[in-house]
Amino acid sequence: MTKAIVWFRQDLRLRDNPAFFEACSNHDLVIPLYILDKNSTLGEAQSWWLHHSLKALNNSLKNRGLSLVLRQGNPLEILLELIKTLSIDSVYWNRCYEPLTIARDKKIKTTLLEQGIEVESFNGSLLNEPWTIKNKSGDFFKVFTPYWNACKQALSSQPEKQLAHRPAGVETDSDDLLEWKLLPTLNWASQFPDYWTPGEEGAQEKLNQFIDQHLNNYKNNRDFPAENATSHLSPHLHFGEISPWTILRAIEHLKLNPSYNLPSIERFLSELGWREFSVYLLYHFPKLPFENFKKEFDAFPWQNDKQLLLSWQKGLTGYPLIDAGMRELWTTGYMHNRVRMVVASFLTKGLLIDWRLGADWFLDTLVDADLANNSASWQWVAGCGADAAPYFRIFNPILQSLKFDPDGLYIRQWVPELAHVKGQQIHTPWEVPLVNYPSPIINHNEARTRALDYYKQLKKKDVNEDGENFEQI
DNA sequence: TGAAATGTTGGGGCG
């Protein structure tokens, strides 16, 4: 009778979970374990999510006669203790890809192997792991399209493995989930359950709903925040409640079905590609969360005005689309992708606030907060990232509003004090008398000119520095 | 996965 621990991390599901599958296939006794690592940080919104996701995972396990063991502290110490007290033979996990996690897991693997414990790790989260994709000169890709083309080449999906074996569990102590106090004390997340069902069932439900109702118009509708036309799978993917392979299998065969819109399918799958590209960039450039990918931005004179930052966070900038987005974020833990780009452009280029401050806020408030995706996307918008939008691509919050929320439905949903404003004036409420809504905290046109001016100075500096380097050589 | 400034064209009003 061999005993194995399955250490769950960002793979809070049983379906299509290679570590769980292999452990169950190879052992008679299996201990599912989740460790709340005191060294890793978790945003407030994600704490809420994690609580419910662990509950859901435990329910899935119970259906298989197992129960989730919860422990809090240093993962290596906890694993060593369990291995000793329960006489464990093997430890299984699915790999994580953030720099600190990689370092932690490497150390754990080495230590356990030294003690004669079998350790098996698997790919449970990605279509292509970061080290498998290289360009022709052996370096990592810095541009998305060639990267994604290379990924697609390497991709071959296999049918999902069905678990035949049902191992038994082992009685052991577990923390009480409620005592982890993951749920917010103030009830600001009270509306989250209206929008989200953490756990693998909720994830599958979102996928089915997306395929049935939105996939076919994805390409056309994905940019309109009032359309609700995106998959909303991001938080489920972050916590590994669904695997990208499950999504791929559900969708790729529809390419052959003439009643499905091929460009929409390709476009949606490429969004999975962007997710992986972010993980890939973080793997090959571990400083991505705090250092500009493009060095020349190190000299950028960010202003970081605290009052302006606060207005942005609260959704009180006076620009309806921006405020709608920031309030959607606060209320639901989510923001539509198009609006994320607009609010991020507004923060970095309009208010001249460092992208890292925006990234911090997103990490704390988004249920889908993901270090790789968040860092890569903020750098993309700020212009300092790999394959980034050029700095001078500055969104005009009014035009974006007119273009992507023409009837103001999204704005009226999230900015109730503007709900009664009729017609096009919803986009420019300062032209309406007696509206209880803040005036714009900056003038967009002036801010745009200022941002371009700062950028020009940056370029000048960059040229000078290059010149000096040249002279030194 | 922009926006604004600038350039070009062509139809129509009008002297």
Place this chain on the structure above:
DNA sequence: ACGCCCCAACATTTC
């Protein structure tokens, strides 16, 4: 009838 100007509409360039 003709040339001139205006300006919308579209294209190109620039930031």
